[in-house]
Every structure is written in structure tokens, then in C-alpha cells.
Amino acid sequence: DGGITQSPKYLFRKEGQNVTLSCEQNLNHDAMYWYRQDPGQGLRLIYYSQIVNDFQKGDIAEGYSVSREKKESFPLTVTSAQKNPTAFYLCASSQSWGAPYEAFFGQGTRLTVV
Amino acid sequence: AQKVTQAQTEISVVEKEDVTLDCVYETRDTTYYLFWYKQPPSGELVFLIRRNSFDEQNEISGRYSWNFQKSTSSFNFTITASQVVDSAVYFCALTYGQNFVFGPGTRLSVLP
Numbered sequence: 001d002g003g004i005t006q007s008p009k010y011l012f013r014k015e016g017q018n019v020t021l022s023c024e025q026n027l028n029h030d031a032m033y034w035y036r037q038d039p040g041q042g043l044r045l046i047y048y049s050q051i052v053n054d055f056q057k058g059d060i061a062e063g064y065s066v067s068r069e070k071k072e073s074f075p076l077t078v079t080s081a082q083k084n085p086t087a088f089y090l091c092a093s094s095q096s097w098g099a100p101y102e103a104f105f106g107q108g109t110r111l112t113v114v
Numbered sequence: 115a116q117k118v119t120q121a122q123t124e125i126s127v128v129e130k131e132d133v134t135l136d137c138v139y140e141t142r143d144t145t146y147y148l149f150w151y152k153q154p155p156s157g158e159l160v161f162l163i164r165r166n167s168f169d170e171q172n173e174i175s176g177r178y179s180w181n182f183q184k185s186t187s188s189f190n191f192t193i194t195a196s197q198v199v200d201s202a203v204y205f206c207a208l209t210y211g212q213n214f215v216f217g218p219g220t221r222l223s224v225l226p
Contacts, residue, residue, distance in 0.1 A: 033213075040123070042205060042216035043159075058213070088157065102149060102164050103214065108157040 002027050006091050006106035012114050013078065013085065021076045021109045023091035030096055032074040033103060036060060037088040046089075049074055078111065086113050116141045116210040118217035126223045127196050135191045135220045137206030143167075148182065148189045149207040153219070159205065165189065196224045 004025045013019045025032065031050050035043040045058030049068040063082025068074055074093075078085045088110050092103040117140040127133045139148065150162040163173065165182050173180045177197075181190045193200055201224045206217040 035216075040218065042118070042218045045213060048213065090157075090159065092159075102161045103159075104161065105151075105159040110157075 004091060004093055004104055004106035006089075006109050008109060009107065011109055011111045013111060014114060016080045018077055018079050019111065021078070021089055021091075021111070023074045023076065023106060024072055025074075025091075025093045025104075025106075026072060027093055027095075027104060028071070029093035029104070030071070031094045032068070033092040033094075034058075034064070034066065034074070034076045035090045035092065037090060037108075043090060046076065085111055087111060116143075116208055116215045118206050118208050118215055120204075120206055120217035120220050122220045123218070124221045124223070126225060128225050129198060130195050132192060132194050133196050133222065133224075135193075135204050135206075135222065137189045137191065137217060139187050139189065139206070139208045141187075141208060141210075143209075147209045149214070150180065150189075150191050151205045151207065151216075153203040153205065155202070162191075193222075196222075198224050198226055200224050 007022045033048045034046040037043050044060050046064050047055055047058055047066040049055035052068055052071050055066050055068050065077045088108050090108045091106045094103045095101040119138045146167045148165045151159040153159050170182050177194045179192045203219045203221045205219045207214045
């Protein structure tokens, strides 16, 4: 089935560690996004990518890094520079860059700092 | 700047009641798109509807209906005869340049 797969579903990080969240899509979408969701808040954009080997910072990119070496994959690394990384992370993709096409989302990764 | 407000943080209704979720947006763009998404407990956001700024017709899909009014910058969502399976967080979103801006969401609880 076509869709977006995020892994792992739950992730625990120790202070000072970098961790990488995986996002894979088989929808042949050009655009991919990473969002962060905190309780009681909407989704905030971390990074987005329109095409392979190109990506742009979103509203809260500090402490995060991404790569887009393949169309299907858009991994997110949460670095030790991210001071408050505990959150729910959602990856999304869309058929073309921006509007009007809706974004399709993965099931998310819940990251907890221990 | 673009902004989406969902003033209702949480709503509880009893099954079979009708419920309306409010969405008010701000934008300086003349062409824009509005969306509604549902986030069930599993976490994945599910797309419900897309509406462009030139189409003010209301839309009905089964028990769901949407009321878009440019004059009041609102895009409200009504669920008729709510069911327990409708319990979720609902997000309204607006295009922002080449991206999307989301409202804070409304948590809907439908009690049996």
C-alpha cells in the first residue's frame, strides 16, 4: 500500500545524544516535510524539501538537521543542540510543492529525553 | 502574517449530537487554500477536505459538512449525528507561501 512510514514509533534519547528519525514514502511525492507537535499546540514546521538534494529551514530548525539524498527518504536528526526535544514528530509529503495539494502524514515518532 | 485560530480547545458531546468546530484564519494572500485534518489517537493526521479561496460553496460529505465564509474569514466544520469514532483532535490549516500553517487543534470527545 502507498503511504508514509515513520520509524521508530517510540524513541528515547539520553542527554547529549544525537538521534535520527526515519521517514520513507512510496507515493512518488516531490515535497516532504517534518513537523513537531507539542501538547495543546498545532504543528510547527522544522524542515521541508522540494526536491532531492535540496531542503529549507522551517520555523523551528535550530537543533535539527535533515538530508534528502533520495526522493523516497527524508530523515531527521535531532542533535544535542536541541534543548527541548521531547515531542511528537510527524513527517509528511505532498504531490507537488505547496498548495493546492494536501499533505499526507506518517504515524509519527514520539521522542522522549531520559 | 498567516494565522489560524481554533478557539475551542476541547469539546465534549454525547453521541448523536451535532457539533461544529470553528476555524478563523488571517491572510493577506488573495489566493489561498484551507484544509481540515483529523488526528485520531493513533497520531497520524488524516486529510478531510481542501477548499480554495475562490470557492465559497459549502460542502457536504456524509455526516461532515463545511461552511466557508470569506466575509468572516471562517471555515467551520460540522459533524452531524456524532459517533464515538469521531473522537479525535481536528486541525484547520491554511497555505502559507509554499507551505502550511496549522491551528492549535480542537480535541473532540464523543461520549457514548
